[in-house]
Amino acid sequence: MIKTINLKKIYKNEEIEVHALKGINLEIKNGEMVSILGPSGSGKSTLLNCLSGIDKPTEGKVIINDIDITTLKDDDLTNFRAKNMGFIFQFFNLIPVLNAVENVELPLLILGYDEKKARELAEEMLIEVGLKDRMKSFPNMLSGGEAQRVSIARALVTKPKIIWADEPTGALDTKTGMSVMNLIRELNEKNNQTFVIVTHDPRITEYTQRILRMDSGFLTEYENLG
Numbered sequence: 001m002i003k004t005i006n007l008k009k010i011y012k013n014e015e016i017e018v019h020a021l022k023g024i025n026l027e028i029k030n031g032e033m034v035s036i037l038g039p040s041g042s043g044k045s046t047l048l049n050c051l052s053g054i055d056k057p058t059e060g061k062v063i064i065n066d067i068d069i070t071t072l073k074d075d076d077l078t079n080f081r082a083k084n085m086g087f088i089f090q091f092f093n094l095i096p097v098l099n100a101v102e103n104v105e106l107p108l109l110i111l112g113y114d115e116k117k118a119r120e121l122a123e124e125m126l127i128e129v130g131l132k133d134r135m136k137s138f139p140n141m142l143s144g145g146e147a148q149r150v151s152i153a154r155a156l157v158t159k160p161k162i163i164w165a166d167e168p169t170g171a172l173d174t175k176t177g178m179s180v181m182n183l184i185r186e187l188n189e190k191n192n193q194t195f196v197i198v199t200h201d202p203r204i205t206e207y208t209q210r211i212l213r214m215d216s217g218f219l220t221e222y223e224n225l226g
């Protein structure tokens with residue numbers, strides 16, 4: 001379970017204060033696939049960054065499976081994230097000098113898996129996302145849809161409980177974007193992992209079980225858990 005209590009984020013610089021999150025209370029069940037929808041500047045990325053521990057909220061709690069991650073020390077938080085979370089980004093964030101299988105095995109090597117096991121799991125994961133024939137391709141040789149599949153494989157290879165995705169189809173054409181969303185939904189149904197997807201595109205929400213709608217730092221639409 002992911003839960004926030006009165007989550008607030010204020011960005012301050014010399015001249016202005018931006019109240020990006022104005023007291024967010026939400027719950028997301030394990031295994032759920034939800035979208036966070038809202039216009040540009042409404043606070044979606046800020047919310048995702050606070051939920052995933054990339055950024056610290058100014059006030060409030062983020063509780064993930066009974067742990068308030070806002071109280072963890074940096075090292076413990078890094079560890080917690082590596083073990084429990086995967087990330088999918090709009091522009092894939094693949095490492096250009098590594099080929100597909102090397103990109104996917106990297107998180108496993110960081111977690112201390114031996115090289116043979118890491119390679120085996122990375123290959124299995126690339127097969128699962130339909131890229132059996134692209135194992136040795138470098139990112140600049142891949143289409144946008146293929147690159148996003150590699151980044152999905154990289155996010156999922158450690159079997160994290162939660163996968164955060166920030167505009168995962170934002171850099172893809174409509175057809176490729178929909179096929180990436182179909183893949184994400186398939187993986188969600190198969191592995192019972194939680195997916196939280198930030199988007200400004202209402203079509204993406206059709207793939208998710210629940211919509212959390214943001215506007216001006218508030219959660220304006222929030223269907224309660226059944």
Ligand SMILES: Nc1ncnc2c1ncn2[C@@H]1O[C@H](COP(=O)(O)OP(=O)(O)OP(=O)(O)O)[C@@H](O)[C@H]1O
Binds near residue numbers: 038039045046
């Ligand atoms: N590092 C920062 N410093 C100051 N203000 C920021 C910072 N990051 C975001 N903001 C402001 O906080 C508000 C929320 O931004 P955020 O990026 O969370 O919105 P968003 O809904 O994800 O937008 P988009 O869809 O355009 O990515 C905006 O007004 C933005 O200008």
